[in-house]
Amino acid sequence: MPFTRYVEIGRVAMINYGKENGKLVVISDVVDQNRALVDRPDEVRRVVSFKRLALTDFKVEIPRLARKSVLKSALEESDAFNKFHASSWGKKLESRRAKAATTDFDRYKASVKKTQRGRAIQAAIKKLGK
Structure with missing residues (x-):
């Protein structure tokens, strides 16, 4: 598959x-080969290095x-920001944020559920083996 994420005006x-x-x-706008002028509706337009940007598929x-x-x-x-959040990359970032925001008790509850699920799977495997 050819490369499709080019640095261009309007690239998200x-x-x-x-x-x-x-x-x-x-x-x-592209300032030079290392920097771009980026904009967002609720922020001030500024220059950012390409090293600090990850290009998306949306334009x-x-x-x-x-x-x-x-x-x-x-x-x-174009609804580009919402499309990004609905993509697999956006969902992965959101799940990382949600996991980072969990409390000790949330992590404990997840651990208990994981243990219960593993025990149920092992019981089903033993039952099939007999």
């Missing part, structure tokens, strides 16, 4: 480093250096 990318880790942004049709209103309407029309 995820910031993969720093305090904004996990946030989705849209590439608004929004916007012109270069689009205004906030144009970006917001294009994101609403």
Whole structure:
């Protein structure tokens, strides 16, 4: 399968480093071979290194250096952020966040369920073996 995630105007990318880790942004312009100008409807436009961006499969049709209103309407029309959260990559990130937010008691309950499930599987295997 050929490579399809190119750095281009309108490409949705995820910031993969720093305090904004996990946030989705849209590439608004390419500054040079190492940096891009990224934008998000509720944040200030800024320059980010490509090393801190993970390109997604989603693209929004916007012109270069689009205004906030144009970006917001294009994101609403394409629904790119919601499509990302519905993809397997987005679901995996959400499950990681949910697991990191669990308490000791939640982890204990999960451990008990896992033990019960394992015992039920072993009992079923023994029953089939007889």
